Amino acid sequence: MNKTLGSTLIVAGTTIGGGMLAMPLTSAGIGFGFTVFLLIALWLLLSFAALLFVELYQNAEADAGIGTLAEKYYGTFGRVLATAVLLIFLYALVAAYVAGGSSLLSVLLPTIQDKQTTSRVAGVLFTLFFGSFIVLGTSSVDKANRILFFTKFLFFILVLFLLLPKVQVDNLFEMPIDNALIIAASPIFFTAFGFHGSIPSLNKYLDGNIGALRISILAGSLIPLIAYIIWQLATHGVLSQGAFLEILKQDPTLNGLITATSAITGSEYIGVAVRIFSALALITSFLGVALGLFECLEDLLKRVHLPTNRISLGILTFLPPMLFALFYPEGFILALGYAGQMFAFYAIVLPIAMVWKLRRQYPDLPYRVMGGKPMLVAVLIIGIGIVMVPFLVQAGYLPGVFSG
Numbered sequence: 001m002n003k004t005l006g007s008t009l010i011v012a013g014t015t016i017g018g019g020m021l022a023m024p025l026t027s028a029g030i031g032f033g034f035t036v037f038l039l040i041a042l043w044l045l046l047s048f049a050a051l052l053f054v055e056l057y058q059n060a061e062a063d064a065g066i067g068t069l070a071e072k073y074y075g076t077f078g079r080v081l082a083t084a085v086l087l088i089f090l091y092a093l094v095a096a097y098v099a100g101g102s103s104l105l106s107v108l109l110p111t112i113q114d115k116q117t118t119s120r121v122a123g124v125l126f127t128l129f130f131g132s133f134i135v136l137g138t139s140s141v142d143k144a145n146r147i148l149f150f151t152k153f154l155f156f157i158l159v160l161f162l163l164l165p166k167v168q169v170d171n172l173f174e175m176p177i178d179n180a181l182i183i184a185a186s187p188i189f190f191t192a193f194g195f196h197g198s199i200p201s202l203n204k205y206l207d208g209n210i211g212a213l214r215i216s217i218l219a220g221s222l223i224p225l226i227a228y229i230i231w232q233l234a235t236h237g238v239l240s241q242g243a244f245l246e247i248l249k250q251d252p253t254l255n256g257l258i259t260a261t262s263a264i265t266g267s268e269y270i271g272v273a274v275r276i277f278s279a280l281a282l283i284t285s286f287l288g289v290a291l292g293l294f295e296c297l298e299d300l301l302k303r304v305h306l307p308t309n310r311i312s313l314g315i316l317t318f319l320p321p322m323l324f325a326l327f328y329p330e331g332f333i334l335a336l337g338y339a340g341q342m343f344a345f346y347a348i349v350l351p352i353a354m355v356w357k358l359r360r361q362y363p364d365l366p367y368r369v370m371g372g373k374p375m376l377v378a379v380l381i382i383g384i385g386i387v388m389v390p391f392l393v394q395a396g397y398l399p400g401v402f403s404g
């Protein structure tokens, strides 16, 4: 029981992160009502996908990673594809956190040459400082994370406490300025519900107890759903659509969100609280995800018998995201969009492909996610749709989330 509760909190804790900050930016043009619809739809989608992993683990070693599962059903090709997608996903996510972190940090630095250079310097400082915790080792990450996580939680409550009384009900009835924005926003919202990389370690922790794993997944993802709905209620309710979009046009970064909250509420104080909360959310996500990337690279290098040490692994982990942030200082939403695309493949397309074979090979396993083949096909189509979104935005078939 205790372990189930612990696992539920791990799911909730992994899920609620930097992705949440992108939500108000992404849904600025969508309006609250449709945003709630999108949140519930994606929550259902991601819970379904997570339960597919539970189904898969009935027939796997408790400590099998997802690469191992992919190899079991699709051979070496499966393993290579799963590992490559996971790596690109983690890189994109870390890149998003660095870009977001640098835009928050740059405001605290004196201007160096111009705004862009300052933001670049901030990106390097952010990566060097927080990256060093990863290089030092998991226990230093654990210690830093506990304090940061707790503070983040307190600041979330404080931010809600400050924003909710300022909600204007009219703002909540805004309609999408363009319906296609709902689709364009889906990869970013999708990533915000992600925790699926932790399923293998939870399964190990719960000694392969599928029932307990299922409960922790359902309860653990319900907590973020509720938190996100309240967060969107607070931000959409406070920021009027027109004014918010206008500010985002000038500054399409996390700073834009903070400028908008201070300007619209007229309170410097609220802006500071949102800034501290945002920084904490980004840092905790950065630490968790970068640790995952670091270990994934370590595994990979060991597998191909290359020598590893923590410094070279650190460079391999942090140099690409840092370069991204140097070239795209405003790349927070951009990188999250690509991360969502990779994640839709990893968390939806891949498990469906594996469960499809599993059900054929072992028709009598005790646990099977509801819906049968029609459900698998329907979810697969949605998953592939989300993978396509960033391509369609780039090709001009869908609006970018900031166009307004």
Ligand SMILES: N[C@@H](Cc1ccccc1)C(=O)O
Residues within 6 Å of the ligand: 014, 015, 016, 017, 018, 019, 020, 191, 192, 193, 194, 195, 196, 197, 285, 289, 343
């Ligand atoms: N949900 C996390 C991102 C994430 C996705 C998948 C796995 C782990 C983390 C966030 O909001 O930042």
